[in-house]
Amino acid sequence: MKNNILIMSKRLIYILLLLLLITSCGENKQKKDDFSSEFEIPDSQRYAGELAISAEAMDDIVENISSPVEIAALIKAVGVPYSKDYLATTDFVDKYNTSFKKALGLGIFGADLGYQNMYNKTGSVIDYISAIKSLADGIHVGQFFDFTTLKRLATNNQNLDSLMYISVQNFNQMDRYLTENNRSNLSSLIVAGVWIESIYLLGEVIKKSPNSELSEKIGEQKIILSNLMLLLKNYERNPDFKVLVADLAEIQALFKEVTITSILGEPEMVEEDGMLVIKQNDKQFIDISDEILFKIIDKTVEVRNKIIQL
């Protein structure tokens, strides 16, 4: 009898342990994006310096400052054909040998990946996702870049929407992780890299196929760059950041000649084909001369080439 009780008790303990194991797996699944305890981040990559603005104000940092999707979509929408000549080379990815360079490079290659994805050009995508993976690993965020799935999608040339979705989402996950782990300095560099490369792409397209909509898009960057500068100036005490901010300040100075005026309209909410639509009805006018436009483009080329030539 005692033996039976002992056996039953043992079985129950095994079952309990199994249940505990299953539930703890469930917890892990819930927290699958939380890799903070799994990866050791060298202190050199954490930003320990003083911020120029308060931590509370940092929480107000504007999202979506630069997106690899929107400018690529605009370039495609105006009917400009794809050109791989615009893209930054991935041949020297090993030369991105500091966290600063790796994060900036991540942004640059991220923008190029977005441009290729927009045109469904999967031929050279693998070089870019390999470069991104290598740079992401270099700053310990490679766990968020789903290289295997992206490579499979690109190789099979299928489900290209997923390729775009996963790659953009992976960048957002890296950004979120860096921000939450006191590494917003690197996150801001990724944003800066995406912005610089996107404006570079836009500029190269304008040089070959002038278009008023694209020119206006450059003018609009006056607003976007001022937000980006707020972000980067936080880390200006770092010498690398100081140089980058100084370079971008030269572009920003040119934007002083761009005039943006707005007339407020009355917003309305309407239902169109069963979809709720909010119409803003404001008007915004962006005035940019050709002279300033090309000065901005040339300056951006200079800044971007300085980064990728390492």
Next chain:
Amino acid sequence: MKNVYKIFTLFVVFLLANNTLFAQSGQELVDICGMVANQNGEATYLKDFQIKLEASKAGEEQQSDRYSLLLSKNTIYRFSICNSRDFPGEAILQLFDNNRLLGTNYMVATGNSYPTFDFRCTQTSVYHVFVNFREGKQGMSVVLLSFVERF
């Protein structure tokens, strides 16, 4: 032996009641919301915001989360809101420019809330998204921002 069975049963009930086995993760919600946004294959994912708020206590101001976004003129953006099935809260999203409410997914007059809405942006600027849960309930939701097209 009876006691052992009782403890075992209580333990299993405790585990299931905690719903830890099948709780919906933020990432699952993002994926669901991505499908909701892109039902017609016309939206491209840009950003997601995961919101989790505790129930507001009586007499206290309702809790809310705020996000600031840079949006570009002549662009249609889509906001999709997906609520976790594990919490009672139903998210209400309000979109503001610098000082004005531009719109919301919740119609006070009808009590209807929309899982998605499009925003026809005509001014490049910083916008603010406020999210709270109806009646101050505890909730978890994902707000997904997508690019639809230029106009």
